[in-house]
Amino acid sequence: MSVPDYMQCAEDHQTLLVVVQPIGIVPEESFFRIYKRISAVSQVNVRDSQRVLYIRYRHHYPPENNEWGDFQTHRKVVGLITITDCSSAKDWPQTFEKFHLQKEMYGSTLYDSRLFVFGLQGEIAEQPRTDVAFYPSYDECETVEKRIEDFIESLFIVLESKRLDRATDKSGDKIPLLCVPFEKKDFVGLDTDSSLLLGLKRHYKKRCQGRMRKHVGDLCLQAGMLQDSLVHYHMAVELLRSVNDFLWLGAALEGLCSASVIYHYPGGTGGKVGSRRAQGGSLSAEAGNRHRPGAQEVLIDPGALTSNGINADTSAEIGRAKNCLSPEDIIDKYKEAISYYGKYKNAGVIELEACVKAVRVLAIQKRSMEASEFLQNAVYINLRQLSEEEKIQRYSILSELYERIGFHRKSAFFKRIAAMQCAAPSIPEPGWRACYKLLLETLPGYSLSLDPKDFSKGTHRGWAAVQMRLLHELVYASRRMGNPALSVRHLSFLLQTMLDFLSDQEKKDVTQSLESYTAKCPGTMEFITLPDGLKLPPVPFTKLPIVRSVKLLNLPTSLRPHKMKSLLAQNVSTKSPFIYSPIIAHNRGEERTKKIDFQWVQGDVCEVQLMVYNPMPFELRVENMGLLTTGVEFESLPAALSLPAESGLYPVTLVGVPQTTGQITVNGYHTSVFGVFSDCLLDNLPGVKTNGCTVEVIPALPRLQISTSLPRSAHTLQPSSGDEISTNVSVQLYNGETQQLIIKLENIGTEPLETLEVTSKTVNTKEKLYGDFLSWKLEDTLSQFPLKPGKIATFTVNIKVKLDFSCQENLLQDLNDDGISVSGLPLSSPFRQVVKPRVEAKPVNPQESSKAGDFSHVKTLEAILNFKYSGGPGHVEGYYRNLSLGLHVEVEPSVFFTRVSTLPATSTRQCHLLLDVFNSTEHELTISARNNEDLILHAGECQRMAIQVDKFNFESFPESPADGTQFANEKQLEEERQQAKGLEINSKLDICWKIISFHKYLL
Amino acid sequence: RANYPLYIRSIPTENELKFHYTVHTSLDVVDEKISAMGKALVDQRELYLGLLYPTEDYKVYGYVTNSKVKFVMVVDSSNTALRDNEIRSMFRKLHNSYTDIMCNPFYNPGDRIHSRAFDNMVNSMMMQVC
Secondary structure, eight states: OOOOOTTOOGGGGGEEEEEEEEESOOOHHHHHHHHHHHHTOOEEEOTTSSOEEEEEEESOOOHHHHGGGGTSGGGSEEEEEEEEEOOSGGGHHHHHHHHHHHHHHTTTTOSEEEEEEESOOSHHHHSOOSSEEEESSSSOOTTHHHHHHHHHHHHHHHHHHHHHHHHHOOOGGGOOOOOOGGGHHHHTTOOSTTOSOHHHHHHHHHHHHHHHHHHHHHHHHHTTOHHHHHHHHHHHHHHHHHTTOHHHHHHHHHHHHHHHHHHHOTTOSOTHHHHHHHHOSTTHHHHHHHTOTTGGGSOOOTTTBOTTOOBOOHHHHHHHHHHSOOHHHHHHHHHHHHHHHTTOGGGHHHHHHHHHHHHHHHHHHTOHHHHHHHHHHHHHOOOSOOOHHHHHHHHHHHHHHHHHTTOHHHHHHHHHHHHHHHTOTTSSSOOHHHHHHHHHHHGGGGTOOSOTHHHHSSSOOSOHHHHHHHHHHHHHHHHHTTOHHHHHHHHHHHHHHSGGGOOHHHHHHHHHHHHHHHHHSOBOSSOEEOTTSOEEOOOOOTBTTEEEEEEEOOOOGGGOEEEOHHHHHHHOOOSSSSSSOHHHHHHHHHOTTOEEEEEEETTSOEEEEEEEEOOSSSOEEEEEEEEEEESSOEEEEOEEEEEOTTOOOEEEEEEEEEOSOEEEEEEEEEEEETTEEEEEEGGGOTTOEESOOEEEEEOOOOOEEEEESSOBOSOOOOOSSSOOOSEEEEEEEETTOEEEEEEEEEEOSSSOBOEEEEEEEEOOOSSOBOSOSEEEOHHHHHTTOSBOTTOEEEEEEEEEOOBOOTTOHHHHHHHTTTSOOGGGSOOSSSSOOOOOHHHHHSOOOHHHHHHTTSOOOOEEEEEEEEEEEEOHHHHHHTEEEEEEEEEEEEEEOOEEEEEEEEEEOSSTTEEEEEEEEEEOSSSOEEEOOTTSOOEEEOTTOEEEEEEEEEOOOGGGSSSOHHHHHHHSOOOOOOOOEEOTTSOEEOOOOOOOOOOHHHHHHHO | OOSSOSOOOOSSOTTHHHHHHHHHHHHHHHHHHHHHHHTSOSSSOOSEEEEEEEOSSEEEEEEEOTTOOEEEEEEETTOTTOOHHHHHHHHHHHHHHHHHHHHOTTOOTTSOOOOHHHHHHHHHHHHHHO
16 A cells, blocks of 8 residues: 555545546547546435445556555445447457456455446347446447446445445454455464464454454445444444554544544535535535535434435434544544554555545634644655655645645645646656646745736735745746746746845846846736736836836927917916915825926927936846827837946936827836836836826927027026026127127928017116117018928127216226316316216225226126017917027227317317227227327227317207207217237227217216 | 744854745744634733744744734754743743834834844844754
């Protein structure tokens, strides 16, 4: 007896074992079809009694196990059914011969046998024989069930006769000693009759009696006489205990237990076995009733239950209850029996099976702790060298039993061992497929699910170190199975969920292997469906890299669309009757996908900024990173990035172009890391900060680019009202100079430019500015409109600088070095006066005068030119764009008139205007005035020039001083600069000069 | 409590995975024992669960606090010097130390334990035994 049957349960004690075997060549499929039909007949009501016979069918049973049949009769093969395929009459004798051979194999224990012949027709088939049945084919065998029932009935008759024979045979001496196989040699040579000692003989006799009693008990049980069997078992226990025949005592106890279990739990303890029986066709109604879960507590005696369900014999019931063990006693007795079995090394299998049976009983009693003790014991039962397959079976069964008593972890542990056994190196053909399947079954035990979503929330669940190991094994098994997609999936799952627990070296190893796998089979986002229907959800790498925040960026200022004013007012909708309510602000914070209050423009590149970091200890290459959006057709432009090892937060900008208009929601991004493609949805990411993901996309607008004739400036103008300046230009001018600024407007968008508005604003308002600083004619430019994409229009702006430099005291003091105050000069003309009251008040300061040589009194003027433009569909919707040009002008002082006086001229209508002209530039310049010769002024030189002017009556315009400016002396000043180095720069500028002092005077 | 490890440490460090398995499977027994006791005296139950199960080489002891935090200790079964009382006192020490950790306002219940004091305590206990 060497092959343990792990499926055994206590009820099996009451069954008759029938072996069904094919002989000759029988197609496996047909054999199992017949076998199934035969197995359906597992309960038979014997005709004229109320007893029920249970049959256990096996299609394979080792003859060695049969040898233990005397020990426990349910191990004895009592019936043999052979199925054969015989096509011609010629083969018939041969087939029949084989049948007999087969019969001999189990010959010693067989009660009866049957041969089912399929395919044979003709005169042989006509012969009526009891032990042979002929069927024309596998499909036409309606009478199989009937045959089986007949067969079982004949088995019952034999069984009954044996039982009666044994039970009534009380003549003490003749009782043969029943032995288990390994005991036989012990008794060889022991002559029972010639035993010397009477005591020994009595002892021996008792032993024989006890064993026989137990045997009868077995038979009674099998014959459906529960009550009798209990009595016999009790007697056997008494007898055997007195003679210390432990093995048989154990068996008797176990028999007692089995009978009690059958009595207490008619629902069966085998679980699976029970349900299989319930499926059996003919008896399903009754069986289903009997195997209903939860019905085990109801004391239904299968032996007393007739087909109409009336319990006829109540007295028997009472008697039974007396002999029957209570549930607690059953366990105690099982323990005892097992401890007795334990004394015999050769009874290992019996012990193991008893353990298994006891566990099943305990599982029903829900006494897990005790069950685990039995199982623990079962683990230690050492059988002889097991084959690999048996080992797997053993571990699987252990796992199943642990599962049943609710020890899921332990169950998973054994299942994993079984799985590993499937692929043990000693097996020539490792069953990776089976190994993988078993491994998958262990997952719940380790609280591991293959859905990464379960891991994204909160803390890690389960035992990380063990889970990691398991995942590694899954990866390996799936790879050996030849399913690289599966191993990629598992590996990426491992990386994604266990990232926090992997050491640096492990991270490296895992990623390397992942890369090597993906080289063959890239990871996808599809569900992988296993053959057994399990679906593996995709694993997005949300941790490689980790995204901390997602921010949708507004368009650059120059491209930002603006709504026409009238429409804008509508946008400010009041959701609440309050002007300000903190509650609204609060609600907004909760809304994750709130709308952002700027717009994107169709056809323009839009940006989303992600703050990412790389948790890996090496450089991470992320390829093909793009945005996932809904709502609007969006062309995502993928980016590739490489993050340094364990980088801090690293900004990444993902760009894309919306192709249509409407609401766009950014709900994730996709990446490709280590060859695994993943789509990461923001909703599933923990700890991601966003400021809203929904943006409105408005229709396309044209884009304008401006370039100017002036160099770009390093100065950036401070935006005055939130506007940003897209371009800055700077120019250096002397006071009074005029320059043309040519602005090229290029339409670089795809929409035609239809309207343009230009406004200007001077930023620096500290200085007093005279006249128009900037002037332009828009009509010239607008005539070129609409501007097609790619076309250029020009726009000219005149820059004129006129500033008051007279306030610069330093300079004036410098000039008045001679100590004569300006005001102190005698003025011959009553009209002329130098108005410099501040200078007069200022005392001469030697320090200041020494500084006066530095010409640091450059003034700056800054202005912003705003271009509002629109066109295309966006224009229809009322949007426009704003482009600003910053203008930075540095104004240097050029010519000062430091003193003015008049001299009467020869003509009374004229007078000489005497001007002290000071050249504050660093260049030589000539000053020419009307009908005067040029006056050359060197740098820093001061000369007096006289100009003859007509006198005019000042009193004629006293009431309108503003008009007076028009009558101010006009002088034309031609400035010519000459560089000493030979370079000649001649720039002639006509400057309309209005001298400040004149103004003052006129005022 | 949620059956994931807060802290795990072993001497010798090789073969650590085996201990992981041992402790993991022993949680089954802990669960069973708790659920068996649970209905009855929840308040005055004994925290010490006693020997969970013996394997060939090790003995596994369990201890559950009132807040269902589990301590599991695996000792060499050849170490006969350790009797029930010693184990019990060790668990008590462990529990005290754990309470100290929980008192730390910066410790987030449910996180892995990184406390140096706890480390030292466990170390000293292990040294004592070995």
